[in-house]
Amino acid sequence: GAGVSQSPRYKVAKRGQDVALRCDPISGHVSLFWYQQALGQGPEFLTYFQNEAQLDKSGLPSDRFFAERPEGSVSTLKIQRTQQEDSAVYLCASSLGSGDGYTFGSGTRLTVV
């Protein structure tokens, strides 16, 4: 596609609920990143995929967070048993290579109540 597409745009979850966030990167972009952005802060790295391989998941804050990109295109970030501290904007970005600048999606704003 022309840009990085994320859905849903907004998600309200009750504490303890599982959520799934979707990212459709730019066609042909090998690299896909997930970031978390809290209000007033810069994006914080969560995980990186090169095609379908998850090469770095060092930023995932707990084992409740899981990401996949099974066919090397669309990626899903799943958060199990959501907690209030998970409330943030989740940004997906893609690039041709891992060292290139990113194109970000519009983000998913997650609010856990």
Add this chain to the structure above:
Amino acid sequence: QKEVEQNSGPLSVPEGAIASLNCTYSDRGSQSFFWYRQYSGKSPELIMSIYSNGDKEDGRFTAQLNKASQYVSLLIRDSQPSDSATYLCAVKDTGGFKTIFGAGTRLFVKA
């Protein structure tokens, strides 16, 4: 813990002036540097990348890099009210695949 530091601002400049945004980073081996613009409620947008010491110009924007001082800056000439946004400095991590972002500097351009 590798860091990217920015003055949070706000930086306020009059329309038509030069806005100067600064950033320092801790990873001495870093080779790739980026500036992103983020409007309120929107996602970051890449505006400049720089890889070599010196200046790189693109329209009204100039990025400056000094690797010896571990310092990156962004100059915006002829600032416009539409430039009012948060500017994020970002540095590619040499130890992995990720890019590390600063917390951003808020810029206000007064008409």
